[in-house]
Amino acid sequence: MMEQLNHQSRRDRFGSKINRDHSPILMFVVPWLSIMLGSLTPLLPIIAPAPILPPMGYLLLLSWRMLRPGSLPLWAGFPLGMFDDMFSGQPLGSGILLFSLTLIALDLLELRFPWRRFWQNWIIAALFMFAYLVVAALVSGARIELLHLTLLVPQLLLSLTMFPILMALANFLDWVRLLRVWRTS
């Protein structure tokens, strides 16, 4: 009866609701896997003479956490940061520390400002990215001069422009994550 009136009544944007449910594997794996793939950017065949590329793993972590606060547990900073450290060239521990602190800070921020718009998300993300890049450069073990800090500017700007794109990517991946593919028994 209902289907005759409205074809979409048994469907939502993740697919048919009849005999299909979200896959627990996809729901769990997609955010983790996408952030880990982001952390693998140093293995792209780009031999950069200066730090140029935005820290993709960290940006994806930020976008996931802002888009879907429940998709990552609070302790995810440790494993994800460790994986990032394996490839980023930073000394082991800097990623763990920064990722963990970011997740805690975002959680506290969420408590204070539960309702946010895109612009607010972007500004918050910009502050986090700035802090991340500066602290990561300070603890990288490289000798820091004024030149270093000026080099961070293009990287920060690129990260800033990259963030909405990554937010859209996380949004798409979230749709993939919640696709109804599982047979309900």
Place this chain on the structure above:
Amino acid sequence: MPPPAGQRSGSNKRAELSLFAGYVLAGLGAALGALLLILSLWRPETLYGLRSMITDMASPIGHAGAASRVESRGFFEAIAGYYDAGSKNAELLREMQIARVGLAETRALEQENIRLRAVLGMARDDVRPVAIARLIGSTSSSARRIAYLGAGRSDGVSAGMPVTSPMGLVGRVLEAGSASSRVLLLTDSESIVPVRRATDDVVAFAEGRADGSLRLRLINLGVNPLKVGDVFVTSGAGGMFRPGIAVAMVTELTDDGAIGQLLSNPAATDVVIVEPIWQKPAVQMLEVIESEIPGSIDASEEAAEPAVSADSRQQDPAPTASPSNAPVEAAAE
């Protein structure tokens, strides 16, 4: 976005506990990260094994990427080659004529070189490459300049070996995994290479700057003898790099030396050569001395230290090593 229902529950004891446990775990993670960070800044070599193991596992991805980079470039070059074939042909002919003259001069120099070597009673020591491999990636978002190399211990690569390309020095191996290794590029701010001007014996240190250029710091201060366009090669001091590998060209003069442009841009090289450490016993001996004198070596500088301290302590190896090899390099040029 509002918090998901049930995340902030005042009445649900279980939800509250799990929330608290989450904070505790995350805090522990952060603390552990801080500890690891201090450890890896203080003793960088302790955590190398784990990292090189993981890099080994992920290196196939980089291999595929590096191969596609080289292939795609070859493909576009092949297409571009069809366009200006005529003018290129003429240009090549002219270049070949110049090269012929150059070759004749080189032959003469080679002869002279052999004669001089015979006079000195020296045998020519050919450097046999340890491995030939591709750079499969680099830390493109970190302040450190480290590249990943697609060869490791199984190919004979070990820490400290110089990495060169046909255009010049690229860096040196920082840590070697079984199938991949990490290369400290010359532009990393921790990298210091003893160099000298190719034409004479003006010695300097080439330090990495983070933006892709090198700072050439002269050892003998005074009137700055450098000119824009001077080419610097490794001096061989310290025993790590063999003398005569091209390093940088001066682009800008400063008070204590110059800013140099890297001659072998790692971004433009697809295949690099890993060479053995030039004077291994000397380097090992220096490392032993370093480890016996506490406080003489900064823990954060892994392999740069022996090369530098060797030169700053005993100035004589540089001049003795370089003149004997100067003719070789002239022949090579």
